[in-house]
Amino acid sequence: MNKTRLFVALDFNSREEAIEKVRSFEKLPDGYKIGLELYLTCGPSIVEEIAQFGDVFLDLKLHDIPNTMKKAAATVSRLPISILNIHACAGKEAMQSTLDLVREVNPAIRLIAVTVLTSMNQQELNNINVNTDPASQVDKLALLTKESGLDGVVCSPLEVSRIKQLCGDEFLTVVPGIRPSGSSAGDQKRIATPEQACKNGADIIICGRPIYNAKDPIDAIEKIKKELGG
Numbered sequence: 001m002n003k004t005r006l007f008v009a010l011d012f013n014s015r016e017e018a019i020e021k022v023r024s025f026e027k028l029p030d031g032y033k034i035g036l037e038l039y040l041t042c043g044p045s046i047v048e049e050i051a052q053f054g055d056v057f058l059d060l061k062l063h064d065i066p067n068t069m070k071k072a073a074a075t076v077s078r079l080p081i082s083i084l085n086i087h088a089c090a091g092k093e094a095m096q097s098t099l100d101l102v103r104e105v106n107p108a109i110r111l112i113a114v115t116v117l118t119s120m121n122q123q124e125l126n127n128i129n130v131n132t133d134p135a136s137q138v139d140k141l142a143l144l145t146k147e148s149g150l151d152g153v154v155c156s157p158l159e160v161s162r163i164k165q166l167c168g169d170e171f172l173t174v175v176p177g178i179r180p181s182g183s184s185a186g187d188q189k190r191i192a193t194p195e196q197a198c199k200n201g202a203d204i205i206i207c208g209r210p211i212y213n214a215k216d217p218i219d220a221i222e223k224i225k226k227e228l229g230g
Helices: 015-024 036-042 045-050 066-076 092-105 122-127 134-147 160-167 194-200 217-227
Strands: 005-010 031-035 055-062 083-087 110-114 152-154 172-175 204-207
Touching (some): 005 015, 005 055, 015 217, 031 036, 045 055, 055 066, 122 134, 134 152
Parallel strands (some): 005 031, 031 055, 152 172
16 A cells, blocks of 8 residues: 655645745645635746645646636646646546546646545535435545546545545545544544544545644644654
């Protein structure tokens, strides 16, 4: 089993704050997740700046008609990113056409899909008329993602081992919803500790608030990496 890597979520709306935090981490994390808020606030240049400190997962969760989605993905694929995500709910045609164009622009990028957001539980799925349990919906979308040729999925830590069984060990699992022991769950519903996610076979875990809210963020990162066997 590959070693689980730690990416820190840069959930900020300020370039200065994001850069300050990244510099303070002394390259301890394996990479960083840039989400929609920071990307829209700062523009593409923030990706180039953060990429100097580690691998970048550009977490835009693109979801649109196939033509729009693939062109948007191709545009951001010119940036120095390692991972990009789109929504599996966009469908097989959208995923395949996006993959084809991203591969033309930058073959090194790993294109992954979002299955069921970790903020969603059974009730939230029912509210949008998805009348199945989260685990079954994740399985269905993970298999669709694999059939479409993508490199992996974003999933909760609770679903990793099952996805590996369904899609194979080489199928990348990128895992938010990480909460070290004693941390607040916040708006996440399907969560686990770094150690649990690692044991389940997660390739990359994403952690943000538990690090920033810690009295000593560096110590928090080191403890997480220790749980991951680093």
